[in-house]
Amino acid sequence: MDIVEIRRLKKYFKEGPQVVKALDGINLSIEKGKFTVIAGASGSGKTTLLNTIAGLYEPDEGTVIVDGLNLSKMGEEQLTVFRRRKIGFVFQGYNLIPELTIRENIVFPLGLDDARPDAAYFPNLVHLLGLDNYLNAYPHMLSGGAQQCAAIARALITKPSIVLADEPTGSFDMKTAQNVAGLLKMTAATFHQTLVVITHNPELAQLADRVVRLQDGKIVQ
Amino acid sequence: MKNMLGVLAGRSFRAGRMRNLIAALAIMLTTILFTTVTTISMGAAESVTLTMQMLKGSRSDGDFHNMTAGQYEALADAAFIREYGLRMPVGFLTNAARHNIEFDVLDPVQADLTFCMPAHGSVPEAENEIVTSDAALRDLGVEPEVGAVVTIAFTAHGREYQLDMIVSGWFEATSEQISMMWAGTAFRDAHPDIFEYTYDQDWDMAGTYYSDFVAVSAIGLQEKLDHWVWQMGGDPDAASSGNLSAAVNAVTNPVLEPTELLLGAVIIALFVLCGYLLIYNVFDIAVMQEIRRYGLYRTVGMSRRQVKKLINLQALWLSCVGIPLGLLIGYFVGKTALPYMMRTLSSSYENVAVNVNPSPVIFVGAAVLAAFTVFLSTRKPIWAAANIPPIEAFRYAEAAAGGKTTKKSTAGTSLFRLAWSNLGRNKRRSAFIVASLSLCVILLNCIGIAADSVDIEKQVSYSIRTDFAVVNALSKNILEGFTRREHGLGQEVIDAVNAQPGVYGASAIYKNTLDDSNVTYDFPVEFDYTGTDEKTGIHYAGTNDGIIFNLGDDGHALCNVYGMEEAALARMDIQEGEADAHRLYERMAGGEGVLLGVPSDRRTSILKPAFDLLNVGDMITVFKNGEPVMELPILAKAALNGDDMEIGYTVNGTFEVGKDGLFLYLPTCVYTEIYDEPVIYKYSFDVEEGQQDSMSAFLEGYVTNVDPGMGYASAEEARRDAVTTRTMLWFVGGLTGMIFGAAGVLNLVNTIITSILARRHEFATMQSIGMTAKQLTRMMIWESVYYAIGVCIAGLLLSVILAFAVVKILIGGIWYFTFHFTLVPAVIVCILLLIAAAILPVIALKVFNKGSIVEKLRAAE
Incomplete structure (x- = not known):
């Protein structure tokens, strides 16, 4: 069963007099519960594709259906709620909120929905990511790897249908990158979540169920 | 979990201390502005109202006249009245020497309500006790003292009374001419003969009831009064019923004209704009600094509404800090400034106790206005934060951090160019800072031009044509004026003045009064209607153009008629007919004619067409006791000023006597021939240089020690009053300009600090590749100075344009302005701004760019 269905997706950007075809007629289906890596050179359209799946970009043409919802038919507020409930985001730069503790950062998306974390799920998730001892610490007190784990926990706390990660290990050394990548895959698998990751890291790509390669806005593999 | 927004708002609020400090300061400054202005305005309005109420002799909402006992008792059931008093007039004392003393029964x-409560002693209880002023007691030959015995004499119902009364209390006189003496109701009960009601038979007021009252609400008060009068069997519309009537006190409850309301709205809008400029930029910068963070919030699922709520919450907290502080500081600034302002605004209010008490109106009004301004100012930044799509927020941060660095690193250019290119990072904000600071320059310069254009001598010459003029004190009261023979000057005052050294060009000026109704004038003007004044019973006639003439005993016009020496006539502004003042006077003295005065435009001295009813050569017939006694053709026409009509700006006396006209000027010899009991209302004279001060001192002493009923005006006093207009302009304009300036400087400071904080990494990078700290400082100074230069260019240019395009036109319509162009205020502000712009970055860099280059580079990573 596909959780993401993309048909004839086009997204163009204007840069001065030139039009850059970031995505040029993409057709892609991503199976639920699978780990998909999107690879490609810089400027191939990876991030644009990921952001479009997240509803951050509106397609110029084509349709994007995520978990049965046609994103192009949703308004701004609907997309916000969609992201909050269906999408988990992991950024290369963690993007934790410095004024909140790790616990508060993790549960932040739930708080926006006036919801409480699942009493069983939260400790399980935290334990799995090795954050038990850091819950009351502030982000700046943690290592980069631990901060990214917190970011992963935040992405998974709402039990999203799909987790999107843009270069989640890009700023780590090889060992940390492997650990983080492993944790990401493990947690997604544990909680049966679909994982879509952009990466240049071949080792992370090797862990994927499927690798989609982009070139000049088109899928080449 | 429900409190997540609150937690986040609280934590980020605490984290951004500097940002919050500046924002709270901006809100506080705005609130100080509102509170100070509200405090001063309310205090000034209260003081002026109190002065006017004292001049009028009542601080009530209105009063009832000519009531019967039954009607007075019915006041107890009038729902619109909160409190009412009792006044039963008896009459004026006949044994007073110069001070007019009205004797009534009051409660x-x-x-x-009528400023007659004793400041010393107590209210009268026994039938033979009275309260009155110190001036009244002295006039009756008694020193003000509780327990003193004073003899009073009066006439009621045709009977003369002489009684010995005991002073139970006294108060300081508020008027130099007239005082109230009052007894309590025990006096009325002991003398029923005096208070017998015969008003319906003989119009004797002794026995009638009067009452001043405080209304429950001033809204629709006149209608309520009219309704009550109808209910009591009276007729509020009757032209001259002479019976029951009721009137709103226009001093306590002035009717606001639409233009006054509009002016008030414009001033409030200007202050709100000022606060807006102050707060908007602070919040705009704060939001822009945090735009990446808001993008993150949006990406992880925060809705627009939640972003708005988050920032609104912080704005609310900042307001909770800034507004109360601003209210307190503003109140004390206003309270401190008010007495000074009242003193500088007009010498007329010197004796009024200026007192402002903490009023909920001041605090609530200023707080609401400040909160409204905060709300207004934060709308756009909040909207911007909430509406930037999450992905755009990230793009913004990347562009801001990356694009310019590349440009600069390849520049290899001078610090000036580097600084110049930095201004373009946020063109809108640069324009905003330049705009708000330019407003300060423009506003101050416009105010400077207006203040410089206040024509002091024009005002003085309108108000008084000689160095001094001695008049009855009533003529200096704009609510009273010279109307009766008893207001005339005695020869002893004139002799005393003439005995002083340096007096020259003197003239006694005679004027007719309401007591001279046997002398009237006929002239070729058609009356379209006639009527009778409701209050005074005087008949009048009018034209369809709205010009009204009071009529004398025989139905002809009473006119305002003056008699004067040649010296006085020579000072008048003759515009038509015989232009040679000496020849004109001679011809008039020979009975050949009369000089007609016509009210003129104060700005141009052109005769007002509405009042310019007759031509040179037209015949005026003088009637005495109903018989024509003299034919006087108009020999010349003069443009009138305030001194020609009465003195200063008092026109009430002339309006009471002759209404709109005519104004006829005769030589003393002719005037005294026409009128049986001619009285002098003014003695005008010049004084040689060097004797001015001694004459002022003499007149002041005379008024204080010899004749409190006399008053005097001087050119110097008029000059002082005129200067207050200039002072007021500087005060109000300067205050507003300074607030705009503070807004601009605060924005500049905020921009500099924000720029330093946001570019610490960039600075560190520059320094790591060889830029010295001195070069960095110079670059920042140039950035700041570029703003100032922009302001100077825009401010000076617009000041010149606005001076001629707006200020000249605006003040051209006001008679006491003569346009004078100046750029001095703008230049001064520009110089100050350039100095501030050069100093601020140095301080800001020292405070906010601390630490080693390596630390700053690492911090950014």
Whole structure:
């Protein structure tokens, strides 16, 4: 069963007099519960594709259906709620909120929905990511790897249908990158979540169920 | 979990201390502005109202006249009245020497409402006790003292009374001419003969009831009064019923004209704009600094509404800090400034106790206005934060951090160019800072031009044509004026003045009064209607153009008629007919004619067409006791000023006597021939240089020690009053300009600090590749100075344009302005701004760019 269905997706950007075809007629289906890596050179359209799946970009043409919802038919507020409930985001730069503790950062998306974390799920998730001892610490007190784990926990706390990660290990050394990548895959698998990751890291790509390669806005593999 | 927004708002609020400090300061400054202005305005309005109420002799909401006992008792059931007093007039004392003393029965409520409560002693209880002023007691030959015995004489119902009364209390006189003496109701009960009601038979007021009252609400008060009068069997519309009537006190409850309301709205809008400029930029910068963070919030699922709520919450907290502080500081600034302002605004209010008490109106009004301004100012930044799509937020941060660095790193250019290119990072904000600071320059310069254009001598010459003029004190009261023979000057005053050294060009000026109704004038003007004044019973006639003439005993016009020496006539502004003043005077003295005065435009001295009813050569017939006694053709026409009509800006006396006209000027010899009992209302004279001060001192002493009923005006006094207009312009304009300036400087400071904080990494990078700290400082100074230069260019240019395009036109319509162009205020502000712009970055860099280059580079990573 596909959780993401993309048909004839086009997204163009204007840069001065030139039009850059970031995505040029993409057709892609991503199976639920699978780990998909999107690879490609810089400027191939990876991030644009990921952001479009997240509803951050509106397609110029084509349709994007995520978990049965046609994103192009949703308004701004609907997309916000969609992201909050269906999408988990992991950024290369963690993007934790410095004024909140790790616990508060993790549960932040739930708080926006006036919801409480699942009493069983939260400790399980935290334990799995090795954050038990850091819950009351502030982000700046943690290592980069631990901060990214917190970011992963935040992405998974709402039990999203799909987790999107843009270069989640890009700023780590090889060992940390492997650990983080492993944790990401493990947690997604544990909680049966679909994982879509952009990466240049071949080792992370090797862990994927499927690798989609982009070139000049088109899928080449 | 429900409190997540609150937690986040609280934590980020605490984290951004500097940002919050500046924002709270901006809100506080705005609130100080509102509170100070509200405090001063309310205090000034209260003081002026109190002065006017004292001049009028009542602080009530209105009063009832000519009531019967039954009608007075019915006041108890009038739902629109909160409190009312009792006044039963008896009459003026006949044994007073110069001070006019009205003797009435009052109750304490009435006494309180009419400024007659004793400051020393107590209210009268026994039938033979009275309260009056110190001036009245002295006039009756008694020193003000509780327990003193004073003899009073009066006439009621045709009977003369002489009684010995005991002073139970006294108060300081508020008027130099007239005082109230009052007894309590025990006096009325002991003398029923005096208070017998015969008003319906003989119009004797002794026995009638009067009452000043405080209304429950001033809204629709006149209608309520009219309705009550109808209910009591009276007719509020009757032209001259002479019976029951009721009127709103226009001093306590002035009717606001639409233009006044509009002016008030414009001033409030200007202050709100000023606060807006102050707060908007602070919040705009704060939001822009945090735009990446808001993008993150949006990406992880925060809705627009939640972003708005988050920032609104922080704005609310900042307001909770800034507004109360601003209210307190503003109140004390206003309270401190008010007495000074009242003193500088007009010498007329010197004796009024200026007192401002903490009023909920001041605090609530200023707080609401400040909160409204905060709300207004934060709308756009909040909207911007909430509406930037999450992905755009990230793009913004990347562009801001990356694009310019590349440009600069390849520049290899001078610091000036580097600084110049930095201004373009946020063109909108640069324009905003330049705009708000330019407003300060423009506003101050416009105010400077207006203040410089206040034509002091024009005002003085309108107000008084000689160095000094001695008049009855009533003529200096704009609510009273010279109307009766008893207001005339005695020869002893004139002799005393003439005995002083240096007096020259003197003239006694005679004027007719309401007591001279046997002398009237006929002239070729058609009356379209006639009527009778409701209050005075005087008949009048009018034209369809709205010009009204009071009529004398025989139905002809009473006119305002003056008699004067040649010296006085020579000072008048003759515009048509015989232009040679000497020849004109001679011809008039020979009975050949009369000089007609016509009210003129104060700005141009052109005769007002509405009042310019007759031509040179037209015949005026003088009637005495109904018989024509003289034919006087108009020999010349003069443009009138305030001094020609009465003195200063008092026109009430002339309006009471002759209404709109005519104004006829005769030589003394002719005037005294026409009128049986001619009285002098003014003695005008010049004084040689060097004797001015001694004459002022003499007149002041004379008024204080010899004749409190006399008053005097001087050119110097008029000059001082005129200067207050200039002072007021500087005060109000300067205050507003300074607030705009503070807004601009605060924005500049905020921009500099924000720029330093946001570019610490960039600075560190520059320094790591060889830029010295001195070069960095110079670059920042140039950035700041570029703003100042922009302001100077825009401010000076617009000041010149606005001076001629707006200020000249605006003040051209006001008679006491003569346009004078100046750029001095703008230049001064520009110089100050350039100095501030050069100093601020140095301080800001020292405070906010601390630490080693390596630390700053690492911090950014």
